[in-house]
Amino acid sequence: MRGATHKPGTPPQPPSRLRQLGWLLAIWTASVLSLGVVAWLMRLLMKLAGLTTSA
Numbered sequence: 001m002r003g004a005t006h007k008p009g010t011p012p013q014p015p016s017r018l019r020q021l022g023w024l025l026a027i028w029t030a031s032v033l034s035l036g037v038v039a040w041l042m043r044l045l046m047k048l049a050g051l052t053t054s055a
């Protein structure tokens with residue numbers, strides 16, 4: 001495991017702010033994309049069921 005090696009008896013270093021920000025952005029992006037996919041699937045199912053909006 002990368003970053004898991006440290007001297008015995010010393011606490012491991014916490015992740016850097018940049019790495020934490022990277023994870024935050026990755027999780028946020030994945031959640032927004034998955035919400036978009038779910039919304040698209042719901043619209044598709046509604047269209048197949050004959051439920052349409054007058055746009």
